[in-house]
Every structure is written in structure tokens, then in C-alpha cells.
Amino acid sequence: MKPIFYRLISIFILFYFVNLFLFYVVLIEKNYISFNINYVQFFLYSLILVFFILFLLLRTSNYIVKPIENLILYFQSFPNMDSIPKVNSKIQEIQKLSDLTIDFLYQYAKYLEELNLEKNLLNSLLNNLKEGILCINQYGEVIYINDFIKKHFSYGNFHQTRNYFDIIQNPSVLDIIYKIINNKPNEQFFSGKKINDTVFEFKSQNNVYQLKFYLIPKENGNTLRNYSSQSEKLYLFIVNNITEEYNTKRIKEDFLQNASHELKTPITSIRGYAETLLNKKPLQENPVYKNFLERILLNTTRMERIINDMVLISSIESKYYPFHPTEVNINKFLLELNNVSEGILNQKNLKIEYNFANQENIMIADPLLLEHLFLNLIHNSVRYSEENQKIEIHVKEDKDNFIFEVIDYGPGIPDEHKDKIFERFYRIDKDRSRKEGGTGLGLSIVKQIVQLHRGRIQVLDNPKGGSIFCIILPKEIQKKST
Numbered sequence: 001m002k003p004i005f006y007r008l009i010s011i012f013i014l015f016y017f018v019n020l021f022l023f024y025v026v027l028i029e030k031n032y033i034s035f036n037i038n039y040v041q042f043f044l045y046s047l048i049l050v051f052f053i054l055f056l057l058l059r060t061s062n063y064i065v066k067p068i069e070n071l072i073l074y075f076q077s078f079p080n081m082d083s084i085p086k087v088n089s090k091i092q093e094i095q096k097l098s099d100l101t102i103d104f105l106y107q108y109a110k111y112l113e114e115l116n117l118e119k120n121l122l123n124s125l126l127n128n129l130k131e132g133i134l135c136i137n138q139y140g141e142v143i144y145i146n147d148f149i150k151k152h153f154s155y156g157n158f159h160q161t162r163n164y165f166d167i168i169q170n171p172s173v174l175d176i177i178y179k180i181i182n183n184k185p186n187e188q189f190f191s192g193k194k195i196n197d198t199v200f201e202f203k204s205q206n207n208v209y210q211l212k213f214y215l216i217p218k219e220n221g222n223t224l225r226n227y228s229s230q231s232e233k234l235y236l237f238i239v240n241n242i243t244e245e246y247n248t249k250r251i252k253e254d255f256l257q258n259a260s261h262e263l264k265t266p267i268t269s270i271r272g273y274a275e276t277l278l279n280k281k282p283l284q285e286n287p288v289y290k291n292f293l294e295r296i297l298l299n300t301t302r303m304e305r306i307i308n309d310m311v312l313i314s315s316i317e318s319k320y321y322p323f324h325p326t327e328v329n330i331n332k333f334l335l336e337l338n339n340v341s342e343g344i345l346n347q348k349n350l351k352i353e354y355n356f357a358n359q360e361n362i363m364i365a366d367p368l369l370l371e372h373l374f375l376n377l378i379h380n381s382v383r384y385s386e387e388n389q390k391i392e393i394h395v396k397e398d399k400d401n402f403i404f405e406v407i408d409y410g411p412g413i414p415d416e417h418k419d420k421i422f423e424r425f426y427r428i429d430k431d432r433s434r435k436e437g438g439t440g441l442g443l444s445i446v447k448q449i450v451q452l453h454r455g456r457i458q459v460l461d462n463p464k465g466g467s468i469f470c471i472i473l474p475k476e477i478q479k480k481s482t
Contacts, residue, residue, distance in 0.1 A: 067098045074102055079109035132239035140164050140181060143234065152204070153239075172202035173211070173239075180213055181235060201242075208246040212238045256314050260307045267307075271300040309441040312372065313424070316448040323366055323452060330361040330395055330402065337371065341378045348387045352378070355394040363402050364476045365453055373449045376442035377406045377469055384410035401455075401472050409466040418459045422447040
């Protein structure tokens with residue numbers, strides 16, 4: 001600051017004497033102006049004037065230059081500014097600017113201190129999670145990585161490079177991240193498998209991991225780092241070690257499969273013996289024995305359905321059920337189901353009325369699972385319908401979905417039970433359900449199948465009495481399970 005100020009003073013003095021010289025040479029020596037003046041006296045007065053002006057400039061500089069120099073010290077020492085003495089200025093504007101600047105620096109230092117504290121707390125929290133956290137921008141630059149990822153999947157130096165393929169060394173994780181960032185999530189994976197649009201599973205060193213990703217759009221004006229200021233989106237990856245859960249599911253699945261196999265054999269034997277005895281003429285003529293045998297057959301049939309339903313719902317929930325979506329002609333498919341359910345419909349002299357919005361409705365779905373879905377809904381409607389009534393199935397559509405409505409005219413479902421009827425073994429009327437031979441798993445299976453097709457299901461009241469099961473399924477999903 002001082003060198004600049006001294007240069008200005010020197011320029012001023014030089015400018016003054018040059019003008020004085022020109023004034024003398026041009027105006028006086030050339031007789032343009034006549035003055036009777038003592039030149040020595042004139043020079044002395046001029047010199048006194050110059051020194052006076054210099055004195056004023058120096059005095060003024062103490063009120064301008066020193067506060068500015070003081071502010072420069074504050075900036076250079078930021079954020080450790082407590083040891084710097086404050087310099088005051090008698091110029092009101094300069095003093096106000098200095099006070100505002102210093103107050104701002106102290107507030108900003110306090111803000112940075114709080115921000116660093118929050119950052120350290122957040123880092124401590126994220127580094128002590130059991131989950132791995134990885135954030136990458138759309139250019140493949142790693143924005144954040146916690147200790148879990150570094151320990152299990154990273155061998156690169158995070159401080160030397162920002163590219164995820166230099167930091168992450170696990171091939172399964174690299175493959176998933178590459179396909180997500182490059183918008184290729186439906187291609188075949190190296191070793192992992194796709195659970196849904198945002199969840200993937202892969203194995204690494206005898207462990208099973210689940211990777212979830214979330215797309216975070218960049219907010220205007222808010223960026224995590226300078227190098228990501230041009231990013232339009234960020235990818236947040238969360239990795240969980242699900243080995244224990246995976247093994248528990250496998251044990252549960254194996255137990256259920258083995259138990260169902262072991263139970264089916266004696267149940268089949270009991271059913272065979274009961275059918276044989278029921279065909280014996282002496283037992284047919286005895287109403288007591290006949291009633292006992294019919295009850296045995298009814299309950300063995302019910303036990304077989306419970307076992308089959310338990311195996312089915314467990315397989316769907318554990319993601320191991322073979323899911324094979326293909327093109328399905330809905331109109332033709334539902335009409336063919338009428339033949340399959342004809343036996344149970346005839347028990348109460350019921351009939352199904354179909355209402356199709358279009359002559360041909362084509363959707364992508366698993367036909368075997370759709371059969372389970374609609375048969376369970378039809379059986380549920382039959383179970384709660386009186387004799388000589390009807391069941392309606394309506395098929396509608398919007399831009400992206402098919403809307404199915406299965407309508408019955410039974411007693412209806414109270415509002416407090418509508419959210420619970422999809423739970424396993426939940427019954428509104430337990431006595432009636434057992435009398436009708438229900439397993440308590442039908443609607444739970446329906447919900448699992450709807451969710452597997454990425455749809456929704458809800459129960460509505462039928463204005464004419466009864467219930468409406470409304471199922472919304474997307475027209476298209478992947479034709480091949482990944």
C-alpha cells in the first residue's frame with residue numbers, strides 16, 4: 001500500500017513543478033502575462049504550498065491507508081484474527097467499511113467452524129455405518145467414499161485420483177456402477193443380478209451384498225465441490241452386507257421345501273386311504289362314518305392347499321421364484337380361466353361376467369402368476385358370495401396401465417380390515433373361512449404377485465353391496481428376468 005501511495009505523491013510533486021515551470025516559461029517569459037514578482041519569493045511560497053499539501057496528504061493517508069492495511073492483515077490471518085489489533089479511522093465511511101468487513105470475517109469464521117464441526121460429525125457418522133456410502137457425479141468422479149467402501153471394495157488412492165474406476169477395484173461393483181451411469185441397467189451383469197430398477201445384488205469373497213442407488217438432481221447454485229459445479233446429477237450408492245439375511249432366507253427356503261415335501265407324502269397317503277374307505281359300500285351306507293371320511297378329505301385337501309400356498313408365497317418373497325414375463329392376451333386369458341374355476345363356481349351356481357374395454361388387450365406379464373392372482377381373487381369372491389349371484393371382472397386401461405376390477409356382491413369388507421386382509425392368515429370371519437376351506441394365504445399371494453409385476457392393489461366398497469378389488473398393473477415390464 002505504501003509504495004503505491006509514495007508513487008502518487010512523487011507524481012503529484014513532479015506534476016506540480018512541471019506546471020510551475022510551464023507557467024513561468026510560457027506565460028511570463030513570453031510576455032503573455034506581466035507580473036512584478038520576486039522569483040525567489042515566488043519559488044519559496046510555492047515550495048511551502050507543496051509541503052503543506054504533502055502534509056495534508058500524509059495525514060489523510062493515516063486515516064485511509066492504515067485501516068486498509070489492517071484489513072489486509074485480517075484477510076491474511078483468517079480465520080485466526082484474534083491477535084491482530086484493530087486500527088480506527090477518523091473518516092466515517094472508511095471506519096464503517098472496516099467495521100462491517102471485520103464483523104463479516106468473524107461471522108464467516110464462526111460459520112466455517114460450525115460447518116467443519118458438522119462435516120466432522122457427518123464423516124464420523126458415515127464412516128461408522130455398517131453400510132457403504134459412495135457418491136459419484138455423472139462424469140464418473142467420486143465425490144464421497146466412506147471407510148466401508150474403502151475397506152471392502154477400494155484399493156486405489158482417493159487423494160490422488162477422483163475417477164471411480166481407479167478407486168473401486170471390485171469388478172461386480174464396477175460393472176453395476178458403469179451400467180447405471182451409462183444408462184444401461186437392463187444389460188447382462190458381470191456377476192450381480194438386478195432385483196428392481198434401483199436394487200442390485202452381487203457376491204464378493206463369500207459375502208452377499210445389496211447395492212441401492214439413488215439419483216440426486218443438482219440444485220441450482222448448490223454444488224458439493226468446484227469440479228462438480230457443472231454436474232447435472234449425482235449418483236448415491238448404498239451397499240449393505242446381506243450375507244446373514246441371505247443365508248437365513250436360504251435356510252428358511254430349504255426348510256420350507258423339505259418340510260412341504262415331507263408333509264405331502266403322509267397327507268397324500270391319508271387322502272388315498274380316506275377316498276378308498278369312502279368308496280366302500282358299507283361305509284357309504286353309514287352316515288356317521290361317511291361324514292367323518294368327508295371331513296378327513298376336506299381337511300387333507302385344505303392342508304395340501306396351505307402347503308402349496310406357503311411354498312409359493314415364500315418363493316415369491318425370497319426372489320427365487322422363476323419370473324418369466326411374456327405377452328399375454330388378457331381377454332383370452334381370463335375367458336380360459338372361467339373353465340378352470342367352473343367347479344367352484346358351480347358349487348354356488350355362480351357365474352362370471354366379463355367387461356372388456358377393448359376387443360384385444362395385450363400386456364407383458366407372467367401368465368402362471370397371473371393365473372394364481374385371478375384364481376385366488378375368484379375363489380375369495382366365491383367364498384363370500386351367496387348362491388345364484390354373479391362375479392364381475394372389468395378390464396380397463398389408461399396410457400401406461402391395465403386396470404382390473406374383480407367385483408362381488410357379498411357382505412363387503414369393513415374399513416378397519418381393508419389394510420389387514422393382505423396379511424398372512426388374516427381372516428375377518430374365521431369360522432366362515434374355515435368352513436369354506438380357505439387357507440388364509442390367498443390375498444397375501446395376490447399382493448405379492450401384484451408387487452412382483454410392479455403394480456398396486458386396493459379394496460373399494462361396491463355401491464351395490466360387496467367389494468371391489470382394484471388391481472393396477474403396468475402394460476410392459478422386462479420380458480426377461482435379470
